[in-house]
Amino acid sequence: MFCNQCEQTAKGTGCTKIGVCGKPGDVAALQDLLTYAVQGLSLVAVAGRKVGLIDNAVDRFSLEAIFSCLTNVDFDPVRFQELIKKTVALRDALKVKVIAAGGSVDFSAPAASFAPAATLDGLITQGQDLDFINKLDENEDLRSLKQITVYGMRGLAAYADHAAILGQEDDSIYTYIHETMAEFTKSGQGLEQLVGLAMKCGEVNLKAMELLDAGNTGTYGHPTPTEVPLGAxxxxxxxxxxxxxxxxxxxxxxxxxxxxxxxxxxxxxxxxxxxxxxxxxxxxxxxxxxxxxxxxxxxxxxxxxxxxxxxxxxxxxxxxxxxxxxxxxxxxxxxxxxxxxxxxxxxxxxxxLPGFSADTDKGSVLVGFGRNTVLGVADKVIEAVKSKAIRHFFLVGGCDGAKPGRNYYTEFVEKVPNDCMILTLACGKFRFFDKKLGDIGGIPRLLDVGQCNDAYSAIQIAVALAGAFECGVNDLPLSMILSWYEQKAVVILLTLFSLGIKDIRLGPSLPAFISPNVLNVLVENFDCKPIAATPEEDLKTILG
The missing domain is CATH 3.40.50.2030 (Rossmann fold)
Incomplete structure (x- = not known):
């Protein structure tokens, strides 16, 4: 077993016996084998697109299969056995259709002809022998870039799957996933090409999040400010x-x-x-x-x-x-x-079950500050910035986790000066979501933008404010203080990079799958950096 796709990976390098998340070694092997099988399916899907053959069932299943390899999903080995067999069955059926359409299914990559073992134990052995991650590339930096993209695609698949459930799809997402999965059956790619594929993953994810946003708001309406009881x-x-x-x-x-x-x-x-x-x-x-x-x-x-x-x-x-x-x-x-x-x-x-025996009052929190709500008071926000009532905006969000060091985010929010606004989203906000931070000119200082799925909304707020001030997003008085745990956070980070957003602080630790040289590229091109040892250090650097 080798897995280093999440922030809590063992010793900051990789889980080799059992996942910190609880994932058994046999499931890790099956996830690798499933990813390998999807590569084979993707080769055929790419060949199909060359002759105008697009199979939506294959596309939708590909999302499910890739999503199934995300951190903390269903760890049932039998389920992965079924997914692997279905992947190969779809691959072989699609080959027949491609040939009938005049296409070629003559591939040199072994993934295109991979035959799954007949038993679960046999599949586990195949996955172990595959050693998928370590064999992505012999070069540490190229392997790192491929890992970033593979993990990013797992996050992308999750967002695209959520959107598809709500009837929102775009073929560009499926095309990218299949082409990139197929590309990674080969070796010999250069640094520049692999950086491009990683940035493309972020770009495509922006489309997936836009679709998900359209599905959510089109089905359930735009969120509005709402007091939510915390009691029972x-x-x-x-x-x-x-x-x-x-x-x-x-x-x-x-x-x-x-x-x-x-x-x-x-x-x-x-x-x-x-x-x-x-x-x-x-x-x-x-x-x-x-x-x-x-x-x-x-x-x-x-x-x-x-x-x-x-x-x-x-x-x-x-x-x-x-x-x-x-x-x-x-x-x-x-x-x-x-x-x-x-x-x-x-x-x-x-x-x-007994349920709650009595009413309890534990206060409430305010939610519902999606882009429609925030931009609905954009004139007040802009005026407050011009009058210096608002000095700075902080986006403090991302994943939560149990690893020590995440108290940084609670302390950061508590120490943000009273003339600064805090936008937050995703589960990282539960470190501080119930803090009573007051308001600036009637606008709450702590604005809950929503789920990690709502990162699109936060991006649109930033873009709209940049437009109002006639500047770039990087010129706004805005700093991003992000926490990460799993692959949806990876693809959101790639999306921010694809938009050219710089000066992002990331923690509580940096991904184990980013090599030192690749980290240098991110620092040089995007000024991405780890959070400081204390919130005071980062606040002093940002605010002066």
Missing amino acids: KAGKAILITGHDLRDLELLLKQTEGKGINIYTHGEMLPCHGYPELKKYPHFHGHFGTAWQNQAKEFPEFPGAILFTTNCIQKPADSYKANVFTTGLVGWPELVHIGSDKDFTPVINRALA
């Missing part, structure tokens, strides 16, 4: 965590009139700002903080728990019977809700 309401309860708005909508519909209150957790918090979701009277509030506290919070929740998107941690035996998962998430021993999204097992479990 007496009665039966279901907690939903993850990212998937469609799953939340279906759960709300299926629980109407059943006497069950729905609570969000983690990245589901921003959903309270969407008009078409918050209209449900039993959509009550938010429970807990972010995933670093799940081990403490979830056993205290007296109802059923539903994971959507990537599952964060393996549930303890004390509450495992109360946990359900959808789609790509979860552990083998949990109850998985099928593609029909019938939440009856979740509902029945919630009705069987």
